[in-house]
Amino acid sequence: MSEREPLRVLVTGGAGYIGSFTVRALQEAGHEVVVFDNLRYGHRAAVDCPLIVGELADRDVVFSAIADGRFDAVFHLAAYTSVRESVEDPAKYVRHNIGGAINLLDACLAYEVPWVVYSSTSEVYGEARYLPLDENHPTEPANPYGASKLAVEEFLRWYDQAYGLRSISLRYFNAAGAALDGSLGEDHRPEEHLIPNAIRGALGLQAFRLTSPRVDTPDGTTIRDYVHVLDLAEAHLLALQALRRGHPTDVINLGSGVGYSTRQVIELVQEITGVEFPIEPGEPRPGEPPVKYASYAKAERVLGWRPRYGLEEIIRSAVLWHQRFPHGYPE
Ligand SMILES: NC(=O)c1ccc[n+]([C@@H]2O[C@H](COP(=O)([O-])OP(=O)(O)OC[C@H]3O[C@@H](n4cnc5c(N)ncnc54)[C@H](O)[C@@H]3O)[C@@H](O)[C@H]2O)c1
Numbered sequence: 001m002s003e004r005e006p007l008r009v010l011v012t013g014g015a016g017y018i019g020s021f022t023v024r025a026l027q028e029a030g031h032e033v034v035v036f037d038n039l040r041y042g043h044r045a046a047v048d049c050p051l052i053v054g055e056l057a058d059r060d061v062v063f064s065a066i067a068d069g070r071f072d073a074v075f076h077l078a079a080y081t082s083v084r085e086s087v088e089d090p091a092k093y094v095r096h097n098i099g100g101a102i103n104l105l106d107a108c109l110a111y112e113v114p115w116v117v118y119s120s121t122s123e124v125y126g127e128a129r130y131l132p133l134d135e136n137h138p139t140e141p142a143n144p145y146g147a148s149k150l151a152v153e154e155f156l157r158w159y160d161q162a163y164g165l166r167s168i169s170l171r172y173f174n175a176a177g178a179a180l181d182g183s184l185g186e187d188h189r190p191e192e193h194l195i196p197n198a199i200r201g202a203l204g205l206q207a208f209r210l211t212s213p214r215v216d217t218p219d220g221t222t223i224r225d226y227v228h229v230l231d232l233a234e235a236h237l238l239a240l241q242a243l244r245r246g247h248p249t250d251v252i253n254l255g256s257g258v259g260y261s262t263r264q265v266i267e268l269v270q271e272i273t274g275v276e277f278p279i280e281p282g283e284p285r286p287g288e289p290p291v292k293y294a295s296y297a298k299a300e301r302v303l304g305w306r307p308r309y310g311l312e313e314i315i316r317s318a319v320l321w322h323q324r325f326p327h328g329y330p331e
């Protein structure tokens with residue numbers, strides 16, 4: 001099969017934030033896509049392709065989705081993603097993020113799907129021992145969410161060794177931004193991420209609360225690496241091409257390489273929107289690492305990927321989305 005021939009790809013979590021952009025990128029590249037999502041956080045309106053509404057933890061449902069599909073690849077993005085919830089209810093993260101993923105991988109083996117692209121996270125590293133974080137940094141997740149994502153990465157390695165299932169795990173840093181025309185965007189209910197919450201503060205949709213703990217950084221707020229969701233979607237296509245070329249099972253960081261403090265992000269949202277919304281004190285989130293940002297040298301070397309968009313374009317696109325859809329996707 002030539003590297004350009006269209007493939008059939010199942011995207012789990014494809015109705016969610018990053019998934020919906022990845023689905024669109026696959027479709028634009030000519031691939032045939034089916035989405036599998038339980039719609040707990042995803043939205044039907046975010047998807048323009050066949051959608052299987054199903055639960056990953058239900059092994060029979062997962063097996064029948066794969067059995068019916070004749071898929072060439074699976075992009076596995078579905079997961080629960082709240083650090084706070086994972087600390088309160090770790091069992092949920094074992095059952096869905098680990099158990100659900102294992103159901104999916106077993107179905108891939110049963111129906112000979114050769115390639116998996118997996119959504120991992122910078123949370124696998126825990127607190128940074130050095131910066132920028134590269135893929136050789138020790139993995140010491142500080143919460144059950146990060147532990148669940150790392151466990152799947154590790155089993156992907158074992159599944160390749162034992163059964164020959166090849167995969168690339170993409171360790172995203174902080175995904176943010178929207179389609180440049182504001183047609184797709186981030187709609188989590190409830191929303192926990194900084195950029196959408198600051199924009200909602202600027203648009204008068206809700207009060208903005210600072211939940212960053214006081215940390216040892218120049219302005220005392222946490223520092224993060226924001227990467228445009230369009231850049232993430234592009235990286236998934238490049239990972240698929242790498243697998244088609246025969247690249248071995250691997251893990252790759254996806255970040256912008258630049259760290260911005262929470263206060264800098266808030267101030268940039270204020271500047272771009274022209275609204276000096278109040279910053280109300282919130283309950284500091286426990287266990288947040290003070291600083292993280294990525295080295296994306298490996299993504300550049302292996303995938304030929306580098307981020308196209310910076311923080312300003314991230315915020316401008318997200319503002320457009322929130323202005324067009326202040327109440328999110330129509331249900
Ligand atoms: N948003 C980020 O900054 C970020 C950073 C690093 C990694 N990630 C990873 O990227 C992936 C996508 O994240 P997102 O921000 O788009 O989240 P999201 O909640 O918008 O998307 C996840 C989707 O998966 C679905 N889902 C969750 N559990 C499921 C299950 N058991 N069965 C079926 N469907 C299920 C949800 O309904 C949702 O549509 C996740 O795997 C997450 O761990 C996200």
Ligand SMILES: O=c1ccn([C@@H]2O[C@H](COP(=O)(O)OP(=O)(O)O[C@H]3O[C@H](CO)[C@H](O)[C@H](O)[C@H]3O)[C@@H](O)[C@H]2O)c(=O)[nH]1
Pocket residue numbers: 081082083121122123172173174175192193194195197198208209210211212213222224262285288
């Ligand atoms: O309304 C808000 C939202 C966030 N923050 C603060 O802004 C910083 C960034 O918060 P985000 O929730 O946007 O990002 P995190 O780095 O805390 O975590 C996110 O990115 C990780 C990957 O790097 C994981 O995927 C995780 O699930 C996801 O929530 C944190 O200090 C947070 O306390 C606020 O002050 N107010």
